[in-house]
Amino acid sequence: MNKTVLITGASRGIGLALAKCFLKNNYNVIGTSTTGKIKSFEHPNFKNLKLELSDEKDINNIAQFLKNNNIEISILINNSGIGPDLDTLKPDIESFKKTFDINVIGTVFLTELLEPFIKMNGKIINISSKMGSIEFCALTDSTAYRMSKTALNMYTKILSNRLINKQSVASVHPGWVQTDISPNSSINGRLLADDSGLKIFNFILSDFKTGIFWNIETESEIDW
Numbered sequence: 001m002n003k004t005v006l007i008t009g010a011s012r013g014i015g016l017a018l019a020k021c022f023l024k025n026n027y028n029v030i031g032t033s034t035t036g037k038i039k040s041f042e043h044p045n046f047k048n049l050k051l052e053l054s055d056e057k058d059i060n061n062i063a064q065f066l067k068n069n070n071i072e073i074s075i076l077i078n079n080s081g082i083g084p085d086l087d088t089l090k091p092d093i094e095s096f097k098k099t100f101d102i103n104v105i106g107t108v109f110l111t112e113l114l115e116p117f118i119k120m121n122g123k124i125i126n127i128s129s130k131m132g133s134i135e136f137c138a139l140t141d142s143t144a145y146r147m148s149k150t151a152l153n154m155y156t157k158i159l160s161n162r163l164i165n166k167q168s169v170a171s172v173h174p175g176w177v178q179t180d181i182s183p184n185s186s187i188n189g190r191l192l193a194d195d196s197g198l199k200i201f202n203f204i205l206s207d208f209k210t211g212i213f214w215n216i217e218t219e220s221e222i223d224w
């Protein structure tokens with residue numbers, strides 16, 4: 001029987017590229033989008049579910065869907081993320097709240113609810129960013145985005161401690177990728193989404209050590 005991977009934010013960018021990789025490799029993919037629709041993408045092994053991460057009802061509905069359909073997942077990829085203050089120099093309260101609602105609070109509570117549906121020896125991947133590394137931070141921009149990814153990294157560590165000998169957990173920096181997350185990424189990103197997706201796919205299928213922060217561009221661990 002095909003294994004199932006659940007990918008948040010599978011409508012475009014890195015999430016859609018990942019969905020295509022897993023489908024090509026005979027996985028069933030449950031991919032979310034904020035509208036419950038994905039333009040011009042269909043596959044017999046792909047199921048699209050609505051997930052707005054700031055909406056508790058949507059989060060509960062995902063768990064209910066897995067329960068109703070008796071689905072166990074092998075891999076959960078927390079890919080959804082926003083960066084409304086990317087490239088800005090001063091934090092503003094609205095983008096700060098929005099960023100934490102999606103990148104941290106929604107992601108954490110979705111994971112808490114879905115963890116019982118993840119198989120023994122399954123994997124949880126948090127798509128983070130090098131911008132969340134405290135060690136690497138030499139700049140002053142994107143306060144909310146950077147801090148949200150630092151918080152997500154701490155969640156990776158906490159989960160990996162809690163799930164030791166049960167499931168493997170990692171934070172992944174997907175590279176600087178040409179997507180719509182910010183105008184700068186869409187113009188200057190060094191990787192295409194498909195290239196990043198393939199590198200992340202290969203990492204996920206590898207026998208990685210739990211509790212690490214992995215940079216797919218350098219294929220090495222990053223300091224937290």
Ligand SMILES: NC(=O)c1ccc[n+]([C@@H]2O[C@H](COP(=O)([O-])OP(=O)(O)OC[C@H]3O[C@@H](n4cnc5c(N)ncnc54)[C@H](OP(=O)(O)O)[C@@H]3O)[C@@H](O)[C@H]2O)c1
Nearest residue numbers: 009011013014033034052053080081129176177179180181
């Ligand atoms: N691109 C880069 O260079 C880069 C670098 C480092 C880290 N990352 C991380 O990689 C991940 C994917 O980013 P991307 O560049 O592929 O971005 P993207 O093209 O903007 O895609 C973002 C995805 O997240 C979903 N999403 C947005 N708001 C959401 C919400 N409120 N609730 C649930 N899902 C939501 C979107 O769904 P809809 O289409 O329905 O809005 C979309 O599928 C993010 O976590 C990002 O922080 C990206």
